[in-house]
Amino acid sequence: MTWGLEDASVVFGSRTALDHLTLPVEPSTVSICVGGDGAGKSTLLRAIVGLVRLSSGAARRPQKKDIGYIPATAGLYIDLTVDENVAFCAGAYGVRGRELTCRSTEMLERIGLADARTRLGGQLSGGMQRKLAVGMALLHRPAMLVLDEPTTGVDPVSRAELWRLISGAAAEGSAVVVATTYVDEAHRASTVVLLEQGRSIAVGSPSDIIAAVPGTLGVVESTEQPQGLSWRRGKTWRVWAPSLDLPPGAESLQPDFEDAVMIAALADEQKIEIDGCAC
Amino acid sequence: MWTMIVKEFRQLKRDRRTLALLIVLPVLLLVVFGYAARFDVSKVTTIVVGPQAEAVAGHLHAPFDLVEIDPNGGRSLAESRLQDGTAVVGVVTGQTQIVALMDGTQLFAVEAAESAIDHMAQAAKANGAAVPAITVQILYNPNLTTSWIMIPGLTGLILLFIGTLITSLGIVRERQTGTIEQLAVMPFRPWDVIFGKIVPYLLLAALDLIAIVVIGMVLFGVPFVGNVATFALGALLFLLVTLGMGVLVSTVSQNQGQSIQLAIMFVVPQILLSGLIFPVSSMASGVQWIAYVLPLKYFIDISRGVMLKATPLTALWGPLVVLAGMAIVVLGLAVLRFRRDLAPSARRGRTAEADSKAVAA
Numbered sequence: 001m002t003w004g005l006e007d008a009s010v011v012f013g014s015r016t017a018l019d020h021l022t023l024p025v026e027p028s029t030v031s032i033c034v035g036g037d038g039a040g041k042s043t044l045l046r047a048i049v050g051l052v053r054l055s056s057g058a059a060r061r062p063q064k065k066d067i068g069y070i071p072a073t074a075g076l077y078i079d080l081t082v083d084e085n086v087a088f089c090a091g092a093y094g095v096r097g098r099e100l101t102c103r104s105t106e107m108l109e110r111i112g113l114a115d116a117r118t119r120l121g122g123q124l125s126g127g128m129q130r131k132l133a134v135g136m137a138l139l140h141r142p143a144m145l146v147l148d149e150p151t152t153g154v155d156p157v158s159r160a161e162l163w164r165l166i167s168g169a170a171a172e173g174s175a176v177v178v179a180t181t182y183v184d185e186a187h188r189a190s191t192v193v194l195l196e197q198g199r200s201i202a203v204g205s206p207s208d209i210i211a212a213v214p215g216t217l218g219v220v221e222s223t224e225q226p227q228g229l230s231w232r233r234g235k236t237w238r239v240w241a242p243s244l245d246l247p248p249g250a251e252s253l254q255p256d257f258e259d260a261v262m263i264a265a266l267a268d269e270q271k272i273e274i275d276g277c278a279c
Numbered sequence: 280m281w282t283m284i285v286k287e288f289r290q291l292k293r294d295r296r297t298l299a300l301l302i303v304l305p306v307l308l309l310v311v312f313g314y315a316a317r318f319d320v321s322k323v324t325t326i327v328v329g330p331q332a333e334a335v336a337g338h339l340h341a342p343f344d345l346v347e348i349d350p351n352g353g354r355s356l357a358e359s360r361l362q363d364g365t366a367v368v369g370v371v372t373g374q375t376q377i378v379a380l381m382d383g384t385q386l387f388a389v390e391a392a393e394s395a396i397d398h399m400a401q402a403a404k405a406n407g408a409a410v411p412a413i414t415v416q417i418l419y420n421p422n423l424t425t426s427w428i429m430i431p432g433l434t435g436l437i438l439l440f441i442g443t444l445i446t447s448l449g450i451v452r453e454r455q456t457g458t459i460e461q462l463a464v465m466p467f468r469p470w471d472v473i474f475g476k477i478v479p480y481l482l483l484a485a486l487d488l489i490a491i492v493v494i495g496m497v498l499f500g501v502p503f504v505g506n507v508a509t510f511a512l513g514a515l516l517f518l519l520v521t522l523g524m525g526v527l528v529s530t531v532s533q534n535q536g537q538s539i540q541l542a543i544m545f546v547v548p549q550i551l552l553s554g555l556i557f558p559v560s561s562m563a564s565g566v567q568w569i570a571y572v573l574p575l576k577y578f579i580d581i582s583r584g585v586m587l588k589a590t591p592l593t594a595l596w597g598p599l600v601v602l603a604g605m606a607i608v609v610l611g612l613a614v615l616r617f618r619r620d621l622a623p624s625a626r627r628g629r630t631a632e633a634d635s636k637a638v639a640a
Binding site for chain 1: 460
């Protein structure tokens with residue numbers, strides 16, 4: 001493991017926010033942490049960058065000058081212009097003079113904000129703000145980039161642009177860790193950790209997680225919810241049987257990643273261990 | 280409407296700080312201020328010098344509080360005691376006449392002393408007693424101009440306002456918007472962030488201070504007869520205390536509303552209990568001690584002393600040392616608390632890198 005968490009726990013009072021979690025973070029890869037609200041995604045990222053102290057376990061991270069981090073709530077100063085935000089961020093990492101001019105011009109052109117240099121951060125749309133925040137976090141070419149829900153509340157076009165930036169950073173050698181609530185973003189990762197109440201219910205590559213799905217998945221075309229463990233997906237129902245026996249009327253189906261996430265959550269509820277995945 | 284009222288009470292019940300501000304604080308302030316808000320001065324510190332010092336001192340009764348009687352001393356001794364604040368009245372006795380020098384920066388004490396001298400003269404006249412006539416001479420503020428006394432104090436109040444309220448708002452805004460987390464991860468040392476936040480307010484307050492003093496001198500004719508460097512030193516120490524209070528307030532506030540509430544709790548008592556309006560000496564002894572733990576009291580001693588009385592540095596070492604001590608304690612506490620926000624993983628001696636090394640080992 002180059003960076004990341006190893007058997008890390010974070011306890012706030014009587015509440016365990018992270019429970020013996022391991023997440024390797026390697027250069028040139030994207031690791032994604034998927035989970036619902038309160039699952040512990042932000043705590044995981046904050047533990048990686050050193051914002052929360054671990055109760056047990058260990059965290060590996062590069063020096064601060066090699067980290068780029070955006071919390072879920074911010075990323076820029078709304079009362080500074082785009083140029084002023086970039087200059088502050090660059091100055092903090094020692095990027096100055098010609099280097100700053102070159103990098104900021106290139107970055108602002110890449111994120112489509114070259115004509116908005118004098119606009120206040122608060123006057124930008126939500127998507128533009130997040131793109132600028134990610135651009136600024138990349139400006140010093142960090143060895144590790146940690147982004148907390150960078151695409152939440154962002155329109156689909158901006159989401160795609162943001163992911164282009166994030167993937168580009170990984171392609172240039174950064175180790176990227178992203179927290180998201182969007183399951184469909186997980187296929188972009190080389191490592192995915194599924195979080196539930198601070199616990200990892202599955203970790204591995206998307207294909208590993210799909211391959212490790214226990215039991216049998218079926219599909220039922222019906223208006224009524226079938227018996228057993230089922231959930232709606234489009235016009236059909238998915239039914240999951242922890243054993244090999246599907247209920248009558250269900251056709252067997254190969255799970256995709258979204259199915260795998262649902263099954264992992266159900267298996268966690270049913271206390272069923274998923275082979276090959278750290279649960 | 281009922282639903283709204285119930286909702287509002289539920290929110291208030293959970294916002295204990297506001298509740299305290301609404302219920303406990305007014306009661307507390309009423310009791311404290313009730314005892315402190317007095318203009319009548321019962322004690323006027325007095326020094327009597329000159330050949331007839333013993334005899335004249337025998338005629339001086341309350342409110343005169345005799346702190347020194349020196350038959351060998353002269354006018355210069357009395358003036359130096361007034362200048363360093365040891366006495367408010369200096370009675371200089373000669374062979375033929377008696378002069379009562381009064382410190383015009385102590386408005387209410389001077390009024391009480393003048394009134395007492397008038398009463399003494401009238402009583403003596405009525406009794407036919409031979410009490411020597413006392414000539415009153417008011418120093419430093421001969422016309423007892425209120426603005427001359429208020430403006431040096433107001434400079435402190437404005438520094439307090441900027442230092443505590445504006446600084447805390449500036450820091451809490453970083454916490455509220457989440458940018459403080461980014462600062463903590465950036466390659467800044469905690470000191471860089473702390474001083475980076477404090478220094479702009481320090482400079483701003485210094486500029487404000489200069490503007491207030493100049494405006495006070497130009498518009499209100501307030502004199503500045505003392506040493507500028509002594510005044511600047513006092514102002515710097517006082518500002519460090521107020522900035523420290525601002526940082527402390529910010530570390531226990533989650534949003535700007537809370538920080539304003541707390542800052543008010545810091546600022547209001549200082550306005551009323553530091554001697555800015557009501558003389559500390561007239562406060563009931565039960566609340567008088569409060570004035571002595573408020574930094575504004577010491578800055579007022581310095582600013583009035585330097586601006587109006589040309590009090591030298593050597594006579595102001597007391598308030599300067601107290602302010603320096605307060606600055607170290609308050610700013611130190613503030614920095615430690617703020618540092619905890621900026622480097623949580625560095626607590627108990629473990630640095631972020633140490634986390635990593637622990638695994639590597």
